[in-house]
Amino acid sequence: MQLGFLVDLHLCMGCKGCEIACKVENEVPLSTWRLRVKYVDVGTFPETKRTFTPLRCNHCENAPCVRICPVSALHYIDNGIVNIDKERCIGCAGCVMACPYGAIYIDPETQTADKCTYCAHRIASSMMPACVVACPVEANIFGDLEDPKSNISKYIQSHTDVQVRKPEKGTNPHHFYVGASQVHLNPLASKREEGYNLFNKITKLPLGGHH
Amino acid sequence: MVHETLAATNAVVTLDVALPDVFWGWFVTMNMWAKSIGTGLIFMLFLLLRKNSSDMSGLRTPAIIVSFVMMNVFLLFTLADLHQPFRMWHIFFYPHWTSAITVGAWMATVFVGLEFVMVAMMIRKDKCLLTNNAIASFDKLLFWVTLLAIPVTLYTAGIMAEATARELWQMPTESVQMILAATLSGSAAIILLGGSKLSEESQRFFGAILGLSALMAFVIYMSEYIFGAMKSEEVAVILGYVKGNGEYATMFWIGQWVAYILPMVLVALSRTSGSASILKLAAILAIVGLWIVKHVWLVIPQLLPLS
Ligand code: SF4
Ligand code: SF4
Numbered sequence: 001m002q003l004g005f006l007v008d009l010h011l012c013m014g015c016k017g018c019e020i021a022c023k024v025e026n027e028v029p030l031s032t033w034r035l036r037v038k039y040v041d042v043g044t045f046p047e048t049k050r051t052f053t054p055l056r057c058n059h060c061e062n063a064p065c066v067r068i069c070p071v072s073a074l075h076y077i078d079n080g081i082v083n084i085d086k087e088r089c090i091g092c093a094g095c096v097m098a099c100p101y102g103a104i105y106i107d108p109e110t111q112t113a114d115k116c117t118y119c120a121h122r123i124a125s126s127m128m129p130a131c132v133v134a135c136p137v138e139a140n141i142f143g144d145l146e147d148p149k150s151n152i153s154k155y156i157q158s159h160t161d162v163q164v165r166k167p168e169k170g171t172n173p174h175h176f177y178v179g180a181s182q183v184h185l186n187p188l189a190s191k192r193e194e195g196y197n198l199f200n201k202i203t204k205l206p207l208g209g210h211h
Numbered sequence: 212m213v214h215e216t217l218a219a220t221n222a223v224v225t226l227d228v229a230l231p232d233v234f235w236g237w238f239v240t241m242n243m244w245a246k247s248i249g250t251g252l253i254f255m256l257f258l259l260l261r262k263n264s265s266d267m268s269g270l271r272t273p274a275i276i277v278s279f280v281m282m283n284v285f286l287l288f289t290l291a292d293l294h295q296p297f298r299m300w301h302i303f304f305y306p307h308w309t310s311a312i313t314v315g316a317w318m319a320t321v322f323v324g325l326e327f328v329m330v331a332m333m334i335r336k337d338k339c340l341l342t343n344n345a346i347a348s349f350d351k352l353l354f355w356v357t358l359l360a361i362p363v364t365l366y367t368a369g370i371m372a373e374a375t376a377r378e379l380w381q382m383p384t385e386s387v388q389m390i391l392a393a394t395l396s397g398s399a400a401i402i403l404l405g406g407s408k409l410s411e412e413s414q415r416f417f418g419a420i421l422g423l424s425a426l427m428a429f430v431i432y433m434s435e436y437i438f439g440a441m442k443s444e445e446v447a448v449i450l451g452y453v454k455g456n457g458e459y460a461t462m463f464w465i466g467q468w469v470a471y472i473l474p475m476v477l478v479a480l481s482r483t484s485g486s487a488s489i490l491k492l493a494a495i496l497a498i499v500g501l502w503i504v505k506h507v508w509l510v511i512p513q514l515l516p517l518s
Pocket of ligand 2: 072
């Protein structure tokens with residue numbers, strides 16, 4: 001079994017339901033996110049539109065975070081999920097430096113690394129990840145990539161524009177997007193202007209004294 | 212920062228609560244800097260033993276003690292940089308051998324253990340008057356410690372290579388830079404420690420190592436600075452932080468001047484004038500400048516938004 005995610009960006013309307021459901025389900029502390037929805041505005045006023053991209057851990061087949069973790073706190077489980085053992089983590093932040101997608105954060109409450117686990121604890125009880133359940137338009141499709149009859153496999157078979165983030169990194173993500181443009185997937189394809197962000201003054205919880 | 216944006220799309224990020232920025236800060240700079248001096252001194256001591264062993268007599272004890280202290284500074288900052296320092300023992304009980312962090316931690320621990328034995332030998336020698344035996348054993352052990360110093364110097368480059376998100380740190384280049392940092396700071400440290408105890412010939416020898424290390428490291432940085440952007444868009448954006456009005460441009464150039472350009476000039480001057488003081492000034496600048504250079508190169512790739 002190889003679990004994977006696909007987000008159909010034609011459907012996503014940026015409601016952030018998945019983001020909130022994830023926060024609640026996994027008790028993700030303030031100022032950190034396992035899953036977040038990025039907004040990029042495209043065009044020149046009045047011809048503008050807003051794009052939405054949910055971003056989470058890609059559960060890479062060749063995961064740099066797993067490779068660099070000195071104590072195997074980050075590890076694969078049988079269903080292909082890249083999981084984290086917070087009791088094992090020493091907080092070296094090697095994984096934060098290795099993940100090309102910025103998917104890992106240091107939890108300010110436990111001072112250990114954390115990230116999306118595809119809700120491994122829910123899956124163990126045969127439930128869907130919290131974000132999948134919360135999405136009002138079923139933009140998140142989750143399932144077994146090794147089963148050709150699963151919804152996700154069928155979706156991949158029936159669409160031609162299935163993409164992953166940063167394929168050049170050789171990580172082989174198990175997280176796909178349909179309907180994505182460069183603006184959705186490439187962080188260097190859009191401007192970041194001071195003062196034009198909807199959340200300009202984010203309060204960050206302290207992570208220790210040396211940052 | 213923007214690299215691929217098109218006027219046609221005029222794409223602007225209006226909401227992205229990206230995760231906090233610089234995770235490896237000056238504690239990691241201290242780690243790399245102290246380790247360079249620690250292993251560099253061992254390389255220089257070994258070269259001195261091979262080249263001019265008569266100059267070793269007053270240098271074994273101070274050089275091994277300074278190297279040992281610097282390696283402990285390196286370990287201390289490594290530990291302090293962990294968010295869970297009291298779990299450091301996990302590296303020894305749950306080691307994950309694909310990680311350069313694990314391999315490095317084990318090698319550095321053995322290295323510091325061997326250095327401790329060498330320090331003890333030198334101290335014991337004074338007390339027990341076992342001069343000949345202790346020195347012979349010290350010199351023998353120095354060979355093995357020098358061999359171990361090579362991977363201990365290099366493993367940080369391995370960690371940087373495994374940091375897949377930071378495109379700027381490329382493996383062959385970082386390995387060479389790590390070795391050059393060790394030869395630069397090691398030769399500088401032995402020039403300062405040796406002082407008048409070093410013969411004129413040895414001073415010129417270590418001066419040459421200092422000058423050549425500075426030259427090669429500078430050439431590599433300039434190559435990256437000029438050509439790096441032509442192969443990778445991420446590198447192009449990262450180098451933007453040290454070019455023009457970039458956030459770290461001033462610090463980058465201060466580092467290049469203090470660590471490399473001025474020491475090169477001063478080494479050349481000391482050779483023509485025969486002045487030991489000029490050589491010492493070059494050594495001090497190289498050691499101070501190395502910290503700045505390492506810090507800039509550590510921080511800039513962390514400024515790049517990844518999502
Ligand atoms: S997206 Fe990042 S955190 Fe997730 S598996 Fe890949 S490298 Fe690891
Ligand atoms: S911070 Fe924790 S999970 Fe990440 S590499 Fe270090 S020990 Fe592993």
